[in-house]
Amino acid sequence: MPQIEVRGLAKTFRVAERLPGLAGAFRGLFHRRMRDVHALGGVDFDIERGELVGYIGPNGAGKSTTIKILAGILNPTAGTCRVDGLTPWRDRRRHVARIGVVFGQRTQLWWDLPVIESFDLLRDIYRIPAEAYRDNRDRLIALMDLEPLLDVPVRQLSLGQRMRSDLAAALLHGPSLLFLDEPTIGLDAVSKLAIRDFVRELNRERQVTVLLTTHDMDDIEALCERVMVIGNGRILVDGSVDGLRRRVRNERVLVVDYDSAGEAGTVDAGGDGVRLIERDASRVRIAFDPDRLPAATLIGRLLAQGTPKDLFIEHPPIEQTVAELYAEHDMRER
Amino acid sequence: MSANIGPLVAVVSARYRTLLQYRAAAFAGFATQLFWGAIRLMILAAFFAAATEPQPMDLSQIVAYVWLGQALLGMLPWNVDADFRAQVRDGTVAYDLLRPLDLYSYWFGRTLAFRVAAPTLRGIPMVLFAMVLLPLAGLGDWALTPPASASAFAGFAASLVLAAMLATAVTLLAHISLLWTISGVGMDRILTVLVTVFSGLIVPLPLFPDWLQPFLNWQPFRGLADVPYRIYSGNIPPAEIAGELFFVLVWMIALVLLGRLILLRGVRRMVVQGG
Numbered sequence: 001m002p003q004i005e006v007r008g009l010a011k012t013f014r015v016a017e018r019l020p021g022l023a024g025a026f027r028g029l030f031h032r033r034m035r036d037v038h039a040l041g042g043v044d045f046d047i048e049r050g051e052l053v054g055y056i057g058p059n060g061a062g063k064s065t066t067i068k069i070l071a072g073i074l075n076p077t078a079g080t081c082r083v084d085g086l087t088p089w090r091d092r093r094r095h096v097a098r099i100g101v102v103f104g105q106r107t108q109l110w111w112d113l114p115v116i117e118s119f120d121l122l123r124d125i126y127r128i129p130a131e132a133y134r135d136n137r138d139r140l141i142a143l144m145d146l147e148p149l150l151d152v153p154v155r156q157l158s159l160g161q162r163m164r165s166d167l168a169a170a171l172l173h174g175p176s177l178l179f180l181d182e183p184t185i186g187l188d189a190v191s192k193l194a195i196r197d198f199v200r201e202l203n204r205e206r207q208v209t210v211l212l213t214t215h216d217m218d219d220i221e222a223l224c225e226r227v228m229v230i231g232n233g234r235i236l237v238d239g240s241v242d243g244l245r246r247r248v249r250n251e252r253v254l255v256v257d258y259d260s261a262g263e264a265g266t267v268d269a270g271g272d273g274v275r276l277i278e279r280d281a282s283r284v285r286i287a288f289d290p291d292r293l294p295a296a297t298l299i300g301r302l303l304a305q306g307t308p309k310d311l312f313i314e315h316p317p318i319e320q321t322v323a324e325l326y327a328e329h330d331m332r333e334r
Numbered sequence: 335m336s337a338n339i340g341p342l343v344a345v346v347s348a349r350y351r352t353l354l355q356y357r358a359a360a361f362a363g364f365a366t367q368l369f370w371g372a373i374r375l376m377i378l379a380a381f382f383a384a385a386t387e388p389q390p391m392d393l394s395q396i397v398a399y400v401w402l403g404q405a406l407l408g409m410l411p412w413n414v415d416a417d418f419r420a421q422v423r424d425g426t427v428a429y430d431l432l433r434p435l436d437l438y439s440y441w442f443g444r445t446l447a448f449r450v451a452a453p454t455l456r457g458i459p460m461v462l463f464a465m466v467l468l469p470l471a472g473l474g475d476w477a478l479t480p481p482a483s484a485s486a487f488a489g490f491a492a493s494l495v496l497a498a499m500l501a502t503a504v505t506l507l508a509h510i511s512l513l514w515t516i517s518g519v520g521m522d523r524i525l526t527v528l529v530t531v532f533s534g535l536i537v538p539l540p541l542f543p544d545w546l547q548p549f550l551n552w553q554p555f556r557g558l559a560d561v562p563y564r565i566y567s568g569n570i571p572p573a574e575i576a577g578e579l580f581f582v583l584v585w586m587i588a589l590v591l592l593g594r595l596i597l598l599r600g601v602r603r604m605v606v607q608g609g
Contacts, residue, residue, distance in 0.1 A: 072432075073429065073432060073605060074428075074606075093435070093436070106429070113352060117348065121345070124345075125435060
């Protein structure tokens with residue numbers, strides 16, 4: 001049985017519409033016009049135990065709404081959802097004791113308390129047995145390199161440090177399911193890598209199920225085998241990252257470096273849908289479709305014409321793929 | 335408050351440690367309250383000097399009433415917690431639902447800490463000042479005298495615990511109301527007036543006109559100040575202490591139940607509208 005089972009999940013917010021200007025504000029005092037905003041329009045998916053699933057979509061597409069419903073802090077308008085046999089918003093207290101949630105935009109630590117005191121407080125809130133707590137805490141501190149931060153009040157941490165502490169805090173009670181809502185937002189490269197390594201390790205070694213939302217496609221490429229794309233409150237694509245890429249365009253780029261400028265200037269890649277994207281003094285970049293022309297054949301052609309110093313194949317950046325997908329579905333930020 | 339005592343204690347102590355970090359504010363508060371205490375004493379003493387009829391309290395009881403009021407001012411539920419208001423405003427309160435706790439108990443713990451942190455910082459120096467320093471300075475007439483008797487002291491301690499809980503229940507009602515009103519400025523103003531007048535902080539309740547006494551005796555705010563201070567000074571005799579404590583307890587429980595009821599609706603709104 002899947003760990004998460006979502007069927008027909010829908011969420012409609014009612015918002016009061018404000019009329020422009022002073023006259024509008026005055027009229028609003030007596031007569032409020034309500035408008036329905038459909039954040040989710042019937043979403044279905046299953047997530048199996050131990051999966052690491054990326055959940056992407058433009059701003060306002062419904063990602064955070066989904067996470068909040070799954071975490072039990074928002075009620076859906078329609079649909080069902082079972083997480084480990086519980087309905088999150090109905091069995092809230094039992095449900096939240098078993099999950100970990102991290103929101104990149106806001107910390108759940110105690111702003112004025114040192115990190116270690118926040119951890120101790122969570123031990124009491126989640127009633128974590130002393131021994132399990134010690135084990136978990138020490139392991140997380142070592143993994144996330146938190147030792148030097150333990151006595152620092154949370155408000156003095158950098159964003160990267162805070163994020164590492166937040167992640168550790170979400171895992172102290174040993175949840176088997178982790179929701180990460182934009183965990184790498186605003187982080188520098190080193191911190192991003194640290195977070196990714198940690199999430200990967202958690203998923204592989206501890207079989208923690210992870211649902212991850214992000215705008216950083218590198219997160220998706222580095223971590224996820226499966227990705228769901230949401231737009232206008234509906235799931236548009238649910239499948240492998242490769243599948244997502246293929247769905248839009250099945251193209252690879254072969255990059256070839258030469259020692260001498262002359263060779264790069266004269267090389268000719270031939271036909272079969274091959275496209276020369278870029279050529280400068282010592283490098284050429286050639287786009288090809290592996291279904292029409294296998295990489296080996298293309299490389300063979302190039303080797304016949306000279307001796308490259310180095311060559312490697314690039315995937316098209318997934319950002320581009322996703323941007324094309326959004327365009328295809330006419331998804332704009334709302 | 336169900337079986338949440340362990341986590342609740344942890345939340346109280348964490349919040350408490352947070353608030354203890356603001357020592358400068360505590361010192362400034364101490365100085366201000368000292369000043370106001372002196373002014374209130376002078377005004378009330380002038381009234382007593384001009385009084386032609388016997389009053390329901392004697393001057394030493396009034397002096398105790400004033401100093402205890404100044405020491406415990408921060409415990410009165412006259413304002414909302416700025417942190418809490420900020421959390422409501424930016425929607426972060428909804429994330430408190432991520433904790434496996436009964437939300438009312440959780441917030442009760444947070445609010446209790448908010449209410450009792452300031453008085454421990456300001457109150458103890460105030461009591462020392464009024465009880466020890468004033469007599470040393472030759473102002474013994476204006477000093478805080480010790481409790482009237484051992485039973486007055488025990489009754490005072492118990493009524494103080496109840497007053498803290500009652501103050502928390504009232505503050506928490508105001509906090510919960512923020513889920514609808516958001517700004518909380520109006521709430522602060524209403525609370526300040528209600529609480530300072532009806533707890534006895536501005537004028538000790540027994541000094542109000544006789545025709546108001548039946549009303550004053552039955553309203554909950556007197557459990558915040560009037561009851562403990564008069565037990566302390568012996569103005570409420572030991573034989574009546576148990577009845578007064580029971581009175582405060584009943585109001586406290588009623589306000590907790592009311593808070594729970596309203597919070598239930600607030601949560602429904604929160605989980606529907608998304609914080």
